[in-house]
Amino acid sequence: MTTTTDPSYVDPALINPRAVRLVAAFKDALARMRDEEGLTFDDLNAAATLIQKIHTATGVPLALAAMPLYSEVFQGGRDGYTPSEDVNSPTYRAGSRRIDNPGTLPMRPDEPGTPLIVSGRVLDGHGQPLSGARLEIYHAANNGNYSGMFDDGVPEDNLRGHLFTDDHGRYTFTTITPVAYADSHTMEIDGVPEAVAALGRSLYRPAHIHYEIHHPDLITSWRGEIYFKGDPVIPVDFVGGTLAPPALQADTVLHEDTDAVTPHGLQVPFRTMEFDFLLKTRTSPDTITPKARPA
Structure with missing residues (x-):
């Protein structure tokens, strides 16, 4: 017997309002950087690629490789x-x-x-x-x-x-x-x-x-x-x-x-x-x- 799940259903008990707000605020910050500083999708890809290279070469967790960008x-x-x-x-x-x-x-x-x-x-x-x-x-x-x-x-x-x-x-x-x-x-x-x-x-x-x-x-x-x-x-x-x-x-x-x-x-x-x-x-x-x- 196959159980059909509504693909639009999200369990309300699993929703984290703080996470929702933070992701929205992060996207807003990126949008401001795009409009005010000329941030491009390629800029973000370049940064992510360098972080991935550091992770691969050093073996440190990705979070640690990215830390210099935000820890300050x-x-x-x-x-x-x-x-x-x-x-x-x-x-x-x-x-x-x-x-x-x-x-x-x-x-x-x-x-x-x-x-x-x-x-x-x-x-x-x-x-x-x-x-x-x-x-x-x-x-x-x-x-x-x-x-x-x-x-x-x-x-x-x-x-x-x-x-x-x-x-x-x-x-x-x-x-x-x-x-x-x-x-x-x-x-x-x-x-x-x-x-x-x-x-x-x-x-x-x-x-x-x-x-x-x-x-x-x-x-x-x-x-x-x-x-x-x-x-x-x-x-x-x-x-x-x-x-x-x-x-x-x-x-x-x-x-x-x-x-x-x-x-x-x-x-x-x-x-x-x-x-x-x-x-x-x-x-x-x-x-x-x-x-x-x-x-």
Whole structure:
């Protein structure tokens, strides 16, 4: 027996009004770009083709391949204080190893790069320390790879770890100074370097360290990246030229004098970096001006 289904029937229980509105709004936005900016069907096909090439060459999900086109739009709260709807980093991996405070991120004995000692405080909007805050810390190795993402023989927890702030909200850890990096697979894809250059962007990402900060008093956990002042890649960042505002850039100092190196147990020149996180808690002011930031 054959059951005939009305081809015009749509189950009302399956209709998502929000999805209907968003698709309509997206089409309206495309129509405005067509009328005001000359967007063509070929333009959209060209973008989709490049994204498909990146997906095929790198093996990353299509959503991740497309992320540079839109993630910047959702990076709110870039003053580093206001709660943000930040895009979760695709390079995050759960289950990092706990390190001491002060401590050292897990790394290989011959880890390439210049040693870096990072320190600072985690404070609320009144400048009071947040003790016991959990800092998840990770960054790419000198070749631009993040551990646990490639079968490259690197330990899965390399340059990844977490620690807890002390009673004064302080944290200190030693790692290797990150460098700017680009995905080697993406750089070799036909048409991608030209498309990125046409947008006035570099295929490189500026050097940065990823943090996640968790504490019961925070309205929401803080997720973001801390960059390095003076990095020339920041304005032409492949992912977005506004992702590294001054509030999220830190100074680094190079120490080459033997007297400075020896007390830290280091045999080569190293760098130091200090950065205070000023984060909005349930009792903090809604907004805060740069002048109000603690010294």
